[in-house]
Amino acid sequence: MKVALSLPYTAMPVLQLILAVQLVLLACGGQASDxxxxxxxxxxxxxxxxxxxxxxxxxxxxxxxxxxxxxxxxxxxxxxxxxxxxxxxxxxxxxxxxxxxxxxxxxxxxxxxxxxxxxxxxxxxxxxxxxxxxxxxxxxxxxxxxxxxxxxxxxxxxxxxxxxxxxxxxxxxxxxxxxxxCPVLPSKLSAGSIILIIGLVLLSVYLIGGFLYQRLIVGAKGVEQFPNYFFWTHVGNLAADGCNLVCRTRGPEDEPPTYSGVSVEPAEDPEERDDHLLPM
Missing domain, CATH: 2.70.130.10 (Mannose-6-phosphate receptor binding domain)
Structure with missing residues (x-):
């Protein structure tokens, strides 16, 4: 039974980069040991x-x-x-x-x-x-x-x-x-710094690899060269809506009435009320 393994297109450049680095390190390590x-x-x-x-x-x-x-x-x-x-x-x-x-x-x-x-x-x-x-x-x-x-x-x-x-x-x-x-000096970086560096490296690989794939393989132009552009714009819209809901409040002029009152007709001019008493 054969199982087909499919990978996202955006992951292909990253995998190729990792394999290339591993091959270079393996070649250098073998040469050095000899x-x-x-x-x-x-x-x-x-x-x-x-x-x-x-x-x-x-x-x-x-x-x-x-x-x-x-x-x-x-x-x-x-x-x-x-x-x-x-x-x-x-x-x-x-x-x-x-x-x-x-x-x-x-x-x-x-x-x-x-x-x-x-x-x-x-x-x-x-x-x-x-x-x-x-x-x-x-x-x-x-x-x-x-x-x-x-x-x-x-x-x-x-x-x-x-x-x-x-x-x-x-x-x-x-x-x-x-x-x-000489012995290897112990690293002075904290755990948070190491995690931050790893995150920045992974982000750089994602952006560069995705950009090259979108431009060279897909043939995208403009902002569409950004990897997963439509996904990230959707995330941005959701974040903006959430911020608008949580951070912004309605003004007092926009508040709806708490009860419905009796409608009041506009007051008539006194001169208009006395017009019917005048002799014709």
């Missing part, structure tokens, strides 16, 4: 996935910083879930300016750990290139601390520490400020 999904989480947990998703605005951006330590001078390049230094799988690389070793992988985004706080996210890249003579020749590891700063959309990458003077668990520490990890 960027952070390039990171391979070491521990597949909802907590780490949520922390990593907060870094979505920082994807597809290369952060670079120069560091000089004595005779050694390096350039570090970092990307969130992207190929730093055009090296596949490398999230953070070290470039030796002296040219002894062109590029060294500090950490790979294919082995990622993300830890999130209220206003910060710690990103850990593991499985970098092995040390030559430090840390028992273990693989390098990069820790990037991304802190909240509402005044900076994407700050400058800074090198804070290279802890390699121990037997194991060595790491590079970097810092980066960004507003992307």
């Amino acid at each position: 960027n952070v999904k390039r990171c391979g989480l070491r521990y597949e947990s909802p907590t780490e996935a949520k922390a990593l998703s907060r870094l979505e605005p920082l994807t597809n951006i290369s952060f670079t910083v120069d560091e000089t330590d004595g005779k050694e001078s390096y350039t570090y390049q970092f990307q969130v879930c992207g190929d730093a230094g055009n090296m596949e799988g490398a999230g953070l690389v070290q470039i030796d300016k002296a040219g002894k070793k062109n590029k060294i992988v500090i950490g790979r985004y294919t082995v990622t750990q993300a830890i999130g706080g209220s206003d910060w996210v710690m990103l850990i890249y593991r499985n970098g290139s092995n040390y030559d003579g430090h840390c028992s020749k273990e693989m390098r590891k990069a820790i990037v601390m991304i802190s909240c700063n509402r005044d900076v959309e994407m700050g400058q990458l800074e090198v804070k520490l290279e802890d390699r003077e121990k037997q194991s668990d060595c790491f590079y520490l970097f810092e980066l400020d960004s507003s992307a990890v």
Whole structure:
């Protein structure tokens, strides 16, 4: 059994607008999720996935910083879930300016750990290139601390520490400020303001959608382009009649008599009453 669903013509433009907005949001959401999904989480947990998703605005951006330590001078390049230094799988690389070793992988985004706080996210890249003579020749590891700063959309990458003077668990520490990890500020709007805004938005959609439908589809001209014009004019007339009935009162000159009196003939002129006594 087939059921035909009919909708008012004035509702069609509104539905089309809502569907278009939903499709755009869905397309944008799918594209954004693919960027952070390039990171391979070491521990597949909802907590780490949520922390990593907060870094979505920082994807597809290369952060670079120069560091000089004595005779050694390096350039570090970092990307969130992207190929730093055009090296596949490398999230953070070290470039030796002296040219002894062109590029060294500090950490790979294919082995990622993300830890999130209220206003910060710690990103850990593991499985970098092995040390030559430090840390028992273990693989390098990069820790990037991304802190909240509402005044900076994407700050400058800074090198804070290279802890390699121990037997194991060595790491590079970097810092980066960004507003992307800042918590969402609570809304200061009252419930009445929110309802008023929603009402104005719905009214605007109704007027604009109805106007376009009446003009482009129906072919209306003049005031008939207003959506449901005849309905609203009828409502206006009813409102005017109600206001006239409630707000306006009759004047004393318009009041009907409370009783019916005896009709009184107009008084005669005294001269006319004595005319019959005069001799002919």
